[in-house]
Amino acid sequence: xxxxxxxxxxxxxxxxxxxxxxxxxxxxxxxxxxxxxxxxxxxxxxxxxxxxxxxxxxxxxxxxxxxxxxxxxxxxxxxxxxxxxxxxxxxxxxxxxxxxxxxxxxxxxxxxxxxxxxxxxxxxxxxxxxxxxxxxxxxxxxxxxxxxxxxxxxxxxxxxxxxxxxxxxxxxxxxxxxxxxxxxxxxxxxxxxxxxxxxxxxxxxxxxxxxxxxxxxxxxxxxxxxxxxxxxxxxxxxxxxxxxxxxxxxxxxxxxxxxxxxxxxxxxxxxxxxxxxxxxxxxxxxxxxxxxxx
Amino acid sequence: xxxxxxxxxxxxxxxxxxxxxxxxxxxxxxxxxxxxxxxxxxxxxxxxxxxxxxxxxxxxxxxxxxxxxxxxxxxxxxxxxxxxxxxxxxxxxxxxxxxxxxxxxxxxxxxxxxxxxxxxxxxxxxxxxxxxxxxxxxxxxxxxxxxxxxxxxxxxxxxx
Numbered sequence: 001x002x003x004x005x006x007x008x009x010x011x012x013x014x015x016x017x018x019x020x021x022x023x024x025x026x027x028x029x030x031x032x033x034x035x036x037x038x039x040x041x042x043x044x045x046x047x048x049x050x051x052x053x054x055x056x057x058x059x060x061x062x063x064x065x066x067x068x069x070x071x072x073x074x075x076x077x078x079x080x081x082x083x084x085x086x087x088x089x090x091x092x093x094x095x096x097x098x099x100x101x102x103x104x105x106x107x108x109x110x111x112x113x114x115x116x117x118x119x120x121x122x123x124x125x126x127x128x129x130x131x132x133x134x135x136x137x138x139x140x141x142x143x144x145x146x147x148x149x150x151x152x153x154x155x156x157x158x159x160x161x162x163x164x165x166x167x168x169x170x171x172x173x174x175x176x177x178x179x180x181x182x183x184x185x186x187x188x189x190x191x192x193x194x195x196x197x198x199x200x201x202x203x204x205x206x207x208x209x210x211x212x213x214x215x216x217x218x219x220x221x222x223x224x225x226x227x228x229x230x231x232x233x234x235x236x237x238x239x240x241x242x243x244x245x246x247x248x249x250x251x252x253x254x255x256x257x258x259x260x261x262x263x264x265x266x267x268x269x270x271x272x273x274x275x276x277x278x279x280x281x282x283x284x285x286x287x288x289x290x291x292x293x294x
Numbered sequence: 295x296x297x298x299x300x301x302x303x304x305x306x307x308x309x310x311x312x313x314x315x316x317x318x319x320x321x322x323x324x325x326x327x328x329x330x331x332x333x334x335x336x337x338x339x340x341x342x343x344x345x346x347x348x349x350x351x352x353x354x355x356x357x358x359x360x361x362x363x364x365x366x367x368x369x370x371x372x373x374x375x376x377x378x379x380x381x382x383x384x385x386x387x388x389x390x391x392x393x394x395x396x397x398x399x400x401x402x403x404x405x406x407x408x409x410x411x412x413x414x415x416x417x418x419x420x421x422x423x424x425x426x427x428x429x430x431x432x433x434x435x436x437x438x439x440x441x442x443x444x445x446x447x448x449x450x451x452x453x454x
């Protein structure tokens with residue numbers, strides 16, 4: 001049985017488009033809230049400060065956040081795409097720009113360009129089962145897609161979330177995970193690499209959760225986000241499960257600078273991850289997936 | 295007799311026995327028992343004789359190591375469809391971890407001495423059994439290696 005979408009060609013991910021303003025010109029946004037999620041991870045909530053409209057984005061897109069006088073970094077949007085009044089970004093503070101952002105005071109201004117990039121095409125999974133597979137901080141870029149699916153829950157079949165983290169203390173959006181798990185129309189499976197304290201949940205690698213299934217091997221669409229190693233082996237598990245490569249979507253991370261395909265920093269073969277990605281249907285990126293440096 | 299037939303059905307339903315022919319299942323059913331452990335029960339103790347192993351049908355089991363003065367360290371959890379324990383095929387046949395039922399666990403228990411004897415008598419059966427055991431051991435080892443890589447740790451600090 002041919003289970004690929006190619007037999008019944010679904011739409012590709014629409015190419016990224018800008019909203020008409022100069023994509024290189026940052027807009028001023030006010031920091032509404034800085035929330036520490038984990039020991040090294042925070043969420044920045046922003047609202048426009050220029051009197052312009054909110055940022056309308058699709059799940060999986062990213063913005064360039066500019067800490068004035070320090071620099072600019074690409075960060076995925078982690079908030080609800082259907083509530084653009086506040087746009088949130090969740091990231092680790094690992095470099096000078098993100099260090100500056102985490103220490104930003106409420107009410108101060110930062111620059112924002114975006115949204116950029118392709119999005120999680122959850123709409124093509126309507127009528128089918130959906131599997132979200134997240135590793136570590138990869139849950140943040142997937143969260144808007146989860147919001148979108150849950151807001152139109154009746155349009156989808158089974159919905160399952162597989163989430164793996166380093167330790168129980170590294171579980172991102174823990175309250176939301178618990179809230180989703182308490183619903184009767186979604187299955188949430190969580191595992192950690194290393195148990196600490198009185199953790200009573202699963203201990204193991206995230207791919208070990210996938211074997212449990214909960215989604216139809218012939219009519220499901222999977223969305224994966226996390227470290228590339230984790231995505232590579234999750235894809236293998238899905239393939240063993242019977243899913244075609246055109247039913248698997250991943251988000252690639254590369255060194256994005258201009259976000260519009262000019263500078264070439266994020267080039268991956270013929271692709272510019274900032275413009276042609278970051279979300280790819282796996283069969284379109286498969287050949288490049290194992291190339292670590294180009 | 296009815297009891298044995300019930301166990302055969304349970305065996306056929308467990309993924310471990312996928313690919314076993316009826317003859318092999320009939321032979322192995324003589325070594326099988328039904329097992330149930332309430333939540334919190336530690337039913338395997340490190341160092342004890344490994345005279346059984348289990349095929350989990352329902353529930354979650356934590357494999358743990360006891361550490362004096364602190365909570366046990368959970369090495370891995372196993373759940374429905376998993377095989378629990380291979381110390382029974384590795385001399386000196388002693389358990390290397392504690393096993394605790396995290397929730398109610400239902401499993402097929404397999405008598406290790408019975409199985410070893412049957413595999414010794416019938417090497418084709420033994421080969422079939424090892425063909426099913428070795429990939430599980432390999433997958434489990436691979437998963438542990440992946441966890442050792444600590445792939446969710448922050449990437450090296452970029453020069454921004």
